[in-house]
Amino acid sequence: MGLTLTAVHRYPIKSCRGHAVADVVVEPWGLAGDRRWMLVDDEGCVVTARESPQLVLATPEFDTDGLLVRAPDVGPLRVGTPEGSVVTDVRVFSSELAAAPASEEAHAWFSKVVGKPVRLVYLKDPTQRRPNFAHSRELDRVSFADGYPMLLATEESLAALNDLIAAGPRPEEGPVPMTRFRPNLVVAGAPAWDEDGWRMLRIGAVSFRAVKACNRCVLTTIDPDTASKGKEPLTTLARHRRWDGKTWFAINLIPDSPGATLHVGDRVEVLEQVEANGPLRGPEIQRRRAKMQR
Secondary structure, eight states, rough: EEEEEEEEEEEEEESSOOOEEEEEEEEETEEEEOEEEEEOOSSSBEETTTGGGGGGGOEEETTTTEEEEEEETTEEEEEEOOOOOOEEEEEETTTEEEEEEEOHHHHHHHHHHHHHHHHEEEEEEEOOOOOOOGSSSSTTOSSSSSSSEEEEEEEEHHHHHHHHTSSSGGGGGOOGGGGGGOOEEEEEEETTTGGEEEEEETTEEEEEEEEEEOOOGGGGOOOOTTOOOOTTTTTHHHHHHHEEEEEEEEEEEEESSSEEEEEOOOOOEEEOOOOSEEEOOOHHHHHHHHHHHH
């Protein structure tokens, strides 16, 4: 049957729970509505579930002119999309940009959920931030996502990883669901880890560059249903998918056909593929760039 897009996930607020969609427009900076909101501390620095795991239990939904957010032990929050005349400086890791603060009610609600003072902000202008210069083109852009517009994972690689967990020292912590990895796109029909060699692909009417594999962090060890922390899948990834001192799962994509719509069930075509010895990482990217310049 070939490769098929089996799921599409969107995450309205960075580090909060996502939701599945049947179809969605692809914008230059990611899926429409994906990671346009985030939380920041008093210094304007991003707050994520890495240090505040309770965020994975907050469930945002798109509502009339904004969001409806639910979380355990608090009432629902309705927050309107800021019109953007007032902005504040925020930082997403190494990126500095301007975002519009939400209401004081939203700040107080999320501060209660997180257990410390935080503010909710909205990225009114998503053209401000470029992905890592080493792995992107001049006109590429990204929202509040960690580094790149979109993330793709395959069902077969997850199944292979869960088999490794089951055979490892912590089988009781498996199997881990795909939600641990927070991908935007899930694909089925490829051999496990085949995506390591993908470089260009088309999904439905949208073309993508696979610019870098995704090195994984402690966020993958947080159970999205309970917010409890474990050791998997990082323990198993460190035993079987460790290169350059990091662990790897899934691939980062940059779209080359913004404005088109993705649909669950779309055909996936790999337009360029290499024989991969591990995921696409910094050293290989540098070698490819040097070869192109010769």
